[in-house]
Amino acid sequence: MSLHKSRYHEVAAEIQLQIEQRIWLPGDRIPSIRKMSQIQHISPMTVLKAYELLESEGWVYAKIRSGYFVSAHLNRLAIPKQTTPQMINRAIKINEHVFDVLKSCKRPDIVPFGSAFPDPSLFPLRQLGLALAKTIKTMPVQSAVTELPPGSIALRRAIAKRYIRDGIDVSIDDIVITSGAMESLGLSLMAVTKPGDTVAIESPAFYGVLQTVERLQLKAVEVATDPQLGMSVDALMAVVERHDIKACWLMSKFQNPLGALMSEENKLAIRDILVEKKIPLLEDDVYSELYFSEQKPKPIKAYDEQGLVLHCSSFSKCLAPGFRVGWVVAGRYAKQVEQLQLMTTLSAAVPNQLALAQFVLHGNYDVHLRKLRRLLAGRQQQMQNAIELYFPSETKITRPEGGYFLWLELPAHINTANLLQVLLDEHNISIAPGTLFASDNKYQNCMRINCSYAWTDKTKRALITLARCIH
């Protein structure tokens, strides 16, 4: 039952949509419980539950004896503008701070706003455990050898089926299974570059990109990126004209840290630029299943006719954190990636591959995903509403349509790396400071907030503390 939206959820969603569409403005009184019950032909109790839900998420507030009013603070904060990196070609030096932030998020007492991982309790770990146990019982002993790269054929088949269902033509042979998306991205980048080469990346970018670029001794041009639309088409065009770009790395969907979702038009435009210059695209699509819309947005890979796109994803963010199983649809580079993997980790863990194949094909994977999306969408909304309520009015905030990150641009004088120190030392709260996401101390007044955790009193208190520290 908990897997299906009940009636009061529907009513709440309807009113929420009306608020978003500014049919009801901040301060407006929404229809009384009695009136709404008549309009909708539902019981007053259902309306009451809907209103209480809206109140708990910060959409409305109750005034005693007067009814429910649209919260005054909603959408008060602006969305950040497109970034303006220098777009010069240079070596990348990562911020050592990344390691401290990741470490700090491991502390069990911490409120992990800085975490890169979704709340682990969102995942069907018990069911996966059963699949794993069953797999091992029936696994042919030879599997340890036969499932070498490119990986379990059962899992590759399960993955290929999902691509095809999404309208993307992928064959089993195009897929290489890896030890998580981090490996698939690293191997892909290694397959298409050599030390000294230059790659185009987003700004801000997932720090894993910066680390990989540094580790492989590459150089990078950080390209202007829009918090809503992702990497700027014009900026990329200018960059490939000016520099000898050997590869481009981007996220077209729910970009980390901005949450940007590229328009179909921009996806095509970026594809055209890269095809024109024969530049391979590493499309990092680890949040592909975490969309809040009805329709699943397509990756650029869907428009790849030349095998130039290496599409990387994994189960770590949507199903099985800790299993370390990812993949890359490597197009014309599949062979190279496969060979590189043989030289680096040999293979992803075999029982884990087989158990995931089992779960994806025969488990309730889609049911799990629907529930996960709904939970993440609700938690993001709650976090946004709270930020709208408590943060300084100069704060800018993203409104992603998927994933589980918010990107905040704070007043210019605030240094979020310093802020993190205070938060860790005095309040057991972590954040991901903006400087993690660029190479030259950019985004000092920005931060990424993880909003995948349930909205509890502790979370709320932590957010208020964070807001107070900023004020």
Add this chain to the structure above:
Amino acid sequence: MSLHKSRYHEVAAEIQLQIEQRIWLPGDRIPSIRKMSQIQHISPMTVLKAYELLESEGWVYAKIRSGYFVSAHLNRLAIPKQTTPQMINRAIKINEHVFDVLKSCKRPDIVPFGSAFPDPSLFPLRQLGLALAKTIKTMPVQSAVTELPPGSIALRRAIAKRYIRDGIDVSIDDIVITSGAMESLGLSLMAVTKPGDTVAIESPAFYGVLQTVERLQLKAVEVATDPQLGMSVDALMAVVERHDIKACWLMSKFQNPLGALMSEENKLAIRDILVEKKIPLLEDDVYSELYFSEQKPKPIKAYDEQGLVLHCSSFSKCLAPGFRVGWVVAGRYAKQVEQLQLMTTLSAAVPNQLALAQFVLHGNYDVHLRKLRRLLAGRQQQMQNAIELYFPSETKITRPEGGYFLWLELPAHINTANLLQVLLDEHNISIAPGTLFASDNKYQNCMRINCSYAWTDKTKRALITLARCIH
């Protein structure tokens, strides 16, 4: 019961030892069943079983009505001499053939003499499956995050305990868990070198070394290596005097492919050379548990007082193939290795780490290992005896005291890469040609044979076919 040697095993082992010590020479008649039964105060049936075991392993043969005779062919073949690579500094280009060989060994119909992996049926997969299932049921949901590098504390504790039991002082913080030993070696080499640097390696060397050196754009000097004693101390001394060596990679125990076991004297001498020149040592010790002697040989790491040795190993060859869990005791480089892992695969699979910790601490790990060693020792002996019997007398063969590989030097005109082609095409047999183990087509007349599989009629027929093709 099957876990303990029975009396007839002991009798057989005793006679085998006498044959090895040349108390009984080829052609000699060993005592009759009745006589031996009197000497040893055991039943004639026990003696018969012992003699049958010796016969099945090729030590003796029966002549009807005459008794049992020591096989004429034993130790007929010489051991290969120390190798003589050019020891020049150069870029490494791996033999693409490696990928074909590894692929061919995946075919279920093949007799996998070329395989790099031990027979998977040697491992307690069902017990591991139970450990895995149990682990997942009780695993805290946060584990996916908290077990990030350096890895599960439970597993690192289990590993540290075993080092300490072996008399090697290792703390939990020195250990980084990786996705198999291949990753621990790759990350270790990355931690201590940069592109263009030169490393000293064995000749012949495990092809994974050559691949990693190539992938990291390093150069290598291949150092003369003895089939019995491993890397030559004198040769290494000359090499470090002549070249600017930034790291040395070797296997002190059951070297792949030679099976060499370094003497304690040589281990100390090599340590001294490296300490003198401050050269970090990557000690690949994946076969450390697969010794045939009573005492477990120590690695060079045991003599490492300066933290210069990065000791890499895994569970893939001794307990859990396909789990992809290895580690490195990284000494003074632990922090760098840990950070590199965060950038490449993030972490080994979490449930697998926890299940292994469980099994190593509370399972019958040592019982399993004892049984495994006995089986491997017997299978190697059987394979050696058969090769002695069927192969040309100019063949040279190693006699390793551990692991599961034999290295054969065939008459000079034989090209084992061509031989492999014939074997694959016409006979469904694989071998690992010698050229896989060096960078310049050396060892064309050599091959590595996997002797971890049970000695069946099929195996025997395959070996005879192989011998016939060589003749």
